[in-house]
Amino acid sequence: MAQDNVIAADALQMEREWKLPDRGTIGVIFLIITETALFTMFVAADLIYIGKSLTGPYPKDVLEMPIIATVCLLSSSGTIVFAEHALRRNDLGKFKIWWLVTILLGLYFLYATGAEWHKLIYEDHLTIATNLFGTTFYSLVGLHASHVVVGMTFLLIVFITTIFGFPIQTQERRVKFLSWYWHFFDWVWVIVFTVVYILPLKVF
Amino acid sequence: MASIDYPLEHPKAEALTPEFSFSESLYKWVATVDHKRLGLMYVVSALVFLVIAGIMASVIRMQLAFPLNHVVGPDTFNRLFTMHGTTMVFLVGMPMVAGFSVYLIPLMIGTRDMAFPRLNAFGFWIFLLGGCLLYFSYIGGGGLSGDGSAPDVGWFAYAPLTEKAFSRGAATDYWALGVLLSGVGSIVTALNVIATTFCMRCPGMTLSRMPMFVWVMLIDAWLVLVALPPLSAAQIMLELDRHLGANFFDTQAGGSAVLWQHLFWIFGHPEVYILIFPAFAILSEVIPVFSRKPLFGRPAMVGAVTAIGFISLGVWAHHMFAIGMTSWSNTFFAASSMLVGVPTGIKIFNWTATMYGGKLRMQTPLLFCIAFLLQFLVAGLTGIMLAVAPFDWQLHDSYFVVAHFHFTLVGGLVFGLFAGMYYWFPKVSGKMLDEKLGKWHFWLFCIGFNMTFLTLHFAGFLGMPRRIYTYYPGRGWDAINLIASLGVIPQAAGILCFVWNIIRSSLRGIPAGDDPWDAWTLEWATTSPPPEYNFEKLPVVRSSRPLWDLKHPQDPDWKYE
Amino acid sequence: MFAHALNAYLQVQVPGVAERRITDIFKPMGTPGYAEREAALFTIGVTAVIFVVVAGLIVYTVWRFRRRPSDDSAQEPPQVYGSNQIEAAWTIIPILIVFVLIGVSARVIAGVENASPPPKALKVRLIGHQWWWEVQYPDYGIVTANEIHVPATPDGQRATYLELTSVDVIHSFWIPELAGKTDLIPNRVNYAWIDPRVPGVYVGNCAEYCGTQHAQMLLRVIADTPENFKTWTEQQQRPAENDPQVSDARNVFGSLACVNCHDIRGTPSVGKFGPDLTHLMSRRTLAAGVLVNDTKNLRAWVDDPQKAKPGCLMPSMKLNDQQLEQVVSYLQSLK
Ligand code: HEA
Ligand code: HEA
Ligand code: CUA
Ligand SMILES: [Cu+2]
Secondary structure (H helix, E strand, O other): OHHHHHHHHHHHHHHHHOOOOOHHHHHHHHHHHHHHHHHHHHHHHHHHHOOOOOOOOOHHHHOOOOHHHHHHHHHHHHHHHHHHHHHHOOOHHHHHHHHHHHHHHHHHHHHHHHHHHHHHHHOOOOOOOOOHHHHHHHHHHHHHHHHHHHHHHHHHHHHHHHHOOOOHHHHHHHHHHHHHHHHHHHHHHHHHHHHHHHHHHHHO | OOOOOOOOOOOOHHHHOOOOOHHHHHHHHHOOOOHHHHHHHHHHHHHHHHHHHHHHHHHHHHHHOOOOOOOOOHHHHHHHHHHHHHHHHHHHHHHHHHHHHHHHHHHHOOOOOOOOHHHHHHHHHHHHHHHHHHHHHHHHOOOOOOOOOOOOOOOOOOOOOOOOOOOOOOHHHHHHHHHHHHHHHHHHHHHHHHHHHHHOOOOOOOHHHOOHHHHHHHHHHHHHHHHHHHHHHHHHHHHHHHHHOOOOOOHHHOOOHHHHHHHHHHHHHHHHHHHHHHHHHHHHHHHHHHHOOOOOOHHHHHHHHHHHHHHHHHOHHHHOHHHOOOHHHHHHHHHHHHHOHHHHHHHHHHHHHHHOOOOEOOOHHHHHHHHHHHHHHHHHHHHHHHHOHHHHHHHOOEHHHHHHHHHHHHHHHHHHHHHHHHHHHHHHHOEOOOHHHHHHHHHHHHHHHHHHHHHHHHHHHOOOEOOOOOOOOOOOOHHHHHHHHHOHHHHHHHHHHHHHHHHHHHHHOOEOOOOOOOOOOHHHHOOOOOOOOOOOOOOOOOOOOHHHHHHOOOOOHHHHO | OOHHHHHHHHOOOOOOOOEEOOOOOOOOOOHHHHHHHHHHHHHHHHHHHHHHHHHHHHHHHHHHHEOOOOOOOOOOOOOOOOOHHHHHHHHHHHHHHHHHHHHHHHHHHHHHHOOOOOOOOEEEEEEEEOOEEEEEEOOOOEEEEOEEEEEOOOOOOOOEEEEEEEOOOOEEEEEOOOEEEEEEOEOOOEEEEEOOOOOEEEEEEOOOOOOOOHHHOEEEEEEEOHHHHHHHHHHHHOOOOOOHHHHHHHHHHHHOOHHHHOEOOOOOOEOOOOOOOOOHHHOOEEOOOOEEOOHHHHHHHHHOHHHHOOOOOOOOOOOOHHHHHHHHHHHHOOO
């Protein structure tokens, strides 16, 4: 049929211009949206319960600002970008170095969290069951830390496969998504840090 | 209509149906990542759960048929309505959302599968695991102490009733974990739907040409992504309370009982729109085809669902008018709730306008749509009454609310789903459903449903609270409850007609052909049932009704776009 | 604000009924209920009009445009894609309607919620328990259960202000003829008020699911005439009756575990877990409205509470017949 030819010719032309977003990109963006919703609820619960503990220990008695850990985590956002750039320039050596630095910074952050919890539990006797401060503190910081652990696992997988000569260039997309995810949890940490450490210590 | 086979060259029929042994075909189902098989599995599991929860509802109605009746005791009754509500919402409604989306979206946007096929399979199995876990509570719910069985905390599980102090055993844990897992399934499926609609459309299928069904399910998926995490958060907090001794909802330790309500309804209200959207989506396909006219005001329809999606995030506290909020909060939430009525009204009007001036083919799918329109109108207007906070102080937690939400969920959602199933069954199975049985199904279910739930509004006016396992005679509730209970009989008969219709028609129904309804969207351009790869050659479209263009080359839609 | 209109409305009511068991929310006997009824009737009126118009439109469309056998099936109807004017109309009109409804709601919300107590208001503290109500009158030093005595107040000047809270889970206060619901929430105090205009017994249920026996957590508001209310308070303020005729029975009671859960003022029985029994016989019902308070029911209740109210938190005390007789006779002396 004549009409069919028209459509077909037209179709070819359209097919050439037909471009859609990358599904990985869309997937990660919306994953981050839904994670944001999850964190928002925990942050809200934390805000509601600031200063509502019936018994001590209270934040001002036991909390110390984890400044170094924070600096490490935030700077890892920078180093992962350097790694990404190196990869884009095909500079595998630089990529490995920056990637390793990111991993180390992340690991230090996790170590600092662990040390903080150890001190709180064994020296200050603050557990999740002690009071509302303990409840909100461990659940929010723990939720964030558990996401860092997940991110860390992926960072390590990428690192190990690279070391063993896996052609990391084919992974460029995954590295990009991993870095988005990592940035996201850095930003979440900024919020967690504000509501857990700054507000109760400085404001209330 | 010679060229319906566009754009597919039909593969040979034998090539489609090779013989498999039972274990081979079982393996094919279990290990499948094909969106059509997963979609079917979703819908079939949802139907199984619908019958289970429907039987529970029947027992509830038996118990309430007479005052001081003794069919079941208080504990059993409380478990029945908890499991009935939870099952209906999370194991019937949600998998129906997922099932219809993953089956139809790839076909409608002219592609071969979802964006993440394996994630799709994961979503289904984790949903099923969640459902099984919830039902395992009947065996394991007693926990180590052995008392208790299924959860008895109501489908919204208000704290502190769910705390260890008031809910011993493991029943509430099964509730929280089962629902949490099925929620994870819904979230990954929603991610998948979004990625599919954004990234997998066939050439020419711009967003503005996407079928209305896909649009509505896209917004629905977005709503799932933002609305389900609050529920997950609440359930995680609850489990922290129950197992690690945290104090989120422990009022003795200063925790707040209201926090749970906020978290739950921040999820719960958008959830009810998540549940009704598939029905909106189905109506937007069925009504035009059976009226032989395009959907009236397409852009406004897209705008309306989007508006509903956004506004519904800001109305949650209308479930909490009785908790003693300030008059400002009450007014705010009353106002925002009523505002949802505006875009919803637009939808109802546009569907009616679509029918107006058409040539309505009064077949079963359209009958269900028309009943939907009338019943959902009642449901929405009773919703408006509930949104008037002072009126709600009287109606809250009474049978009026039960009537309202069964009008939305049964009179709306379930009727919409039935319309969809009659409409797409020929595509899925290659066979037509029987029209006569379909009419029986429709009339029985419609009459039974109205018998049960129209009457229950009046029980609410007479002060009957919900979730009571028994009541005393002489309060004016007896006749109402008896009629309501009798209404279950035609409803069950209707559903039996449906089940029988499906079984009989799949075995020896009339072959449907590719396009039995003379429809306009791409799923009708492939064979029935579609081959594994959907389309041999990816179609190319130029308007929102590609098959109309093809069937009416002198007057195609794209000329007007 | 609504008091004046209510008075006019009550003119046509027949007052003086003993127990009003039909709790029709459209026949209110107090100001909050009346205000809520006003909002309700207005809303029902508006929605009814919307229903008639829209349903009429749908039914007309279906009827008028249904396909008839005579229709030429190959001929498609004219393809209409939309119309901006019509769509604008059915967007704007609903918005206007909604604004009217918001205005009415806001007015009634404020009228009920922000009403300030009249100077002579009575203060009552209502505390929810699984599955009964504790009623305290802080100004009178009275503690009772399940039945709230208040003065009927034909002019609304002796309204009762309720302070609502709970010791366990969430319950909800609801006397349909007097006022809508307000929840009793642990670790939080809510307020509600009622002003029954005519004497009578107003019944209601706990309206928030609170566990096994939520269904049988009934509540009665007994609106007395001012004189009767005065007599009632005076009688309740007295310590427990110390009838010498039942001193044996009293000793039996004192030796049982009942004292761990029940308070009888002026005796060693000081438990707080169950209802105060000091003036048990002044109550019409037992166990939150489940049983009429007569000898037979009282005996049955003390013998095995789980029979009348399965799952309730009072255990069966496994008393022998003699103990049972004596406990019941002692309880019956608690006038
Ligand atoms: C599919 C599900 C669904 C849908 C779509 C709705 C839709 C609406 N619901 Fe409903 N609702 C539930 C499911 C649903 N609801 C459930 C499950 C519960 C109980 C949960 C529980 O407690 O267990 C509930 C409870 C519930 C409450 C709380 C009651 C209480 O517990 O006290 C309220 C209060 O405001 C409410 C309001 C509304 C409103 C305003 C709408 C609106 O969206 C309706 C909008 C539609 C229309 C208004 C009709 C069409 C419009 C027109 C014809 C235009 C003209 C109209 C006007 C100008 C008004 N609902
Ligand atoms: C999608 C949601 C949905 C659906 C479809 C239904 C369907 C029905 N519901 Fe449900 N209901 C809820 C969601 C739903 N409900 C929710 C959320 C609650 C709140 C729970 C809570 O308070 O926590 C609730 C609560 C609820 C109550 C209130 C309980 C209480 O407060 O005490 C009642 C009482 O009448 C009721 C009745 C019914 C009835 C009669 C049906 C009928 O329409 C059911 C019809 C179906 C059948 C009758 C099954 C038929 C099939 C067969 C009989 C086939 C048998 C056989 C074989 C295949 C072999 N429901
Ligand atoms: Cu107390 Cu329900
Ligand atoms: Cu809602």
